[in-house]
Amino acid sequence: MTPAARLSAAIELIGTINAQRVPAAKALKEWGTAHRYAGSGDRAAISGLVWDVLRRRASSAWIMDADTPRARVLGMLRLERGMDADAIAALCDGGRFAPEPLTEGERAALTSRSTRDAPAHIAGDYPEWLDGHLAQVFGDDRVAEATAMASRAPLDLRVNTLKAKREKLLSSLAHLGVQPTPWSPIGLRIELSADARSPGIHAEEDFIKGAIEVQDEGSQLAALLSAAKPGEQVIDLCAGAGGKTLALAAMMAGKGRLIATDHDKRQLAPIYERLSRAGVHNCDVRTPKGSNDTLLDIHASADLVLIDAPCTGTGTWRRNPDAKWRMRPGALEVRLKDQVAVLDRAAALVKPGGRIAYITCSVLPQENNEQIKSFVARHPEFAVVPPEQTVTVLWDKAEEFSKAALQSPEGWLMTPRRTGTDGFFVSVLRKQA
Numbered sequence: 541m542t543p544a545a546r547l548s549a550a551i552e553l554i555g556t557i558n559a560q561r562v563p564a565a566k567a568l569k570e571w572g573t574a575h576r577y578a579g580s581g582d583r584a585a586i587s588g589l590v591w592d593v594l595r596r597r598a599s600s601a602w603i604m605d606a607d608t609p610r611a612r613v614l615g616m617l618r619l620e621r622g623m624d625a626d627a628i629a630a631l632c633d634g635g636r637f638a639p640e641p642l643t644e645g646e647r648a649a650l651t652s653r654s655t656r657d658a659p660a661h662i663a664g665d666y667p668e669w670l671d672g673h674l675a676q677v678f679g680d681d682r683v684a685e686a687t688a689m690a691s692r693a694p695l696d697l698r699v700n701t702l703k704a705k706r707e708k709l710l711s712s713l714a715h716l717g718v719q720p721t722p723w724s725p726i727g728l729r730i731e732l733s734a735d736a737r738s739p740g741i742h743a744e745e746d747f748i749k750g751a752i753e754v755q756d757e758g759s760q761l762a763a764l765l766s767a768a769k770p771g772e773q774v775i776d777l778c779a780g781a782g783g784k785t786l787a788l789a790a791m792m793a794g795k796g797r798l799i800a801t802d803h804d805k806r807q808l809a810p811i812y813e814r815l816s817r818a819g820v821h822n823c824d825v826r827t828p829k830g831s832n833d834t835l836l837d838i839h840a841s842a843d844l845v846l847i848d849a850p851c852t853g854t855g856t857w858r859r860n861p862d863a864k865w866r867m868r869p870g871a872l873e874v875r876l877k878d879q880v881a882v883l884d885r886a887a888a889l890v891k892p893g894g895r896i897a898y899i900t901c902s903v904l905p906q907e908n909n910e911q912i913k914s915f916v917a918r919h920p921e922f923a924v925v926p927p928e929q930t931v932t933v934l935w936d937k938a939e940e941f942s943k944a945a946l947q948s949p950e951g952w953l954m955t956p957r958r959t960g961t962d963g964f965f966v967s968v969l970r971k972q973a
């Protein structure tokens with residue numbers, strides 16, 4: 541397919557996603573099935589166009605002064621891909637399979653309009669109802685923060701230190717263009733271009749042997765900030781597919797007791813294979829059976845309970861720009877209740893002197909600072925460990941990280957704009973000895 545034909549396909553797909561209100565991933569899959577002649581390069585390029593439109597959906601429509609699939613795609617080329625009106629006109633030449641030529645109005649919009657006077661939620665591309673929430677945490681920076689949250693994310697890998705060292709993987713994965721991540725001492729990064737095909741990490745020998753896992757650097761840092769140590773009893777209360785469990789296991793270096801559980805057994809399903817591949821032998825996975833409590837035998841004995849809390853996921857919008865437009869206020873209310881439940885459950889599991897590491901991949905203060913403040917009010921036996929103490933686990937990067945991340949009395953907030961990671965909040969709380 542020509543670049544112009546790919547553009548036409550993207551306009552068609554944006555129309556389908558709008559009209560049928562289907563998730564973008566589903567629409568892209570169905571399009572691929574119906575257009576088998578399209579090669580993998582075409583599919584990757586078309587997906588890239590569609591995801592980029594979703595990143596900049598509101599601002600693209602604003603600069604075109606029209607909210608149609610075509611306007612959104614043209615506006616995105618200007619805003620996200622940095623193309624000028626002439627370059628866009630060259631693609632839209634009206635030829636076979638190409639989009640219709642630009643109208644005078646479209647050319648004028650592409651040349652003269654900007655988001656300078658747009659309301660914050662349009663310039664920053666997020667649902668209007670979230671404006672007050674984002675203003676609370678970012679103030680006047682919310683457009684810049686949200687714009688970074690709309691940008692494309694790199695692919696990050698975590699080196700499994702039970703099996704390998706980063707130096708060795710830098711050379712064995714050199715063909716993928718891996719670089720060390722800026723903060724995590726065990727992270728590798730692959731920058732992906734707009735049209736990039738998946739680098740096929742799951743088929744790499746290092747992945748199959750368990751030396752690497754896919755994990756955003758922010759998620760790696762969140763696990764590191766919990767400071768799990770060899771010999772401790774650690775409970776991963778919301779283990780899901782085990783991303784944090786694997787990171788904790790590596791930090792514990794095979795020593796101590798790690799318990800992974802989740803209230804939804806389906807979420808836990810992939811964890812067994814992942815633990816086995818990673819060479820983890822000290823993890824006890826507790827799958828819920830009916831309504832029985834999987835941790836009935838634990839009474840205030842854990843050194844660390846890690847809560848990778850169910851949350852709205854606003855910090856991961858750059859990986860799933862479709863999700864932000866689908867998010868509803870009701871979802872936030874449900875998550876807030878879930879977070880209270882897991883925090884209260886964790887409080888009883890921690891031993892005196894032990895700690896809770898509370899993590900969300902959200903930037904919303906209700907799920908982060910406010911949740912911690914009300915937890916401490918309900919459980920005065922817990923106090924927040926000052927963030928300047930928790931950050932020392934990052935050694936030589938601690939000072940620079942402290943300047944980059946947003947610090948509050950309750951913990952650290954990482955954001956794409958500040959730390960180049962997904963948005964993650966981390967608070968560590970200690971129970972009175």
Ligand SMILES: C[S@@+](CC[C@H](N)C(=O)[O-])C[C@H]1O[C@@H](n2cnc3c(N)ncnc32)[C@H](O)[C@@H]1O
Nearest residue numbers: 778779780781782783784802803804807848850
């Ligand atoms: C952010 S996800 C966990 C991701 C996982 N830790 C990882 O790194 O791959 C949150 C998890 O919390 C679980 N969850 C929600 N409410 C819970 C509760 N009350 N108790 C335990 N787990 C809960 C969900 O099933 C979901 O798997």
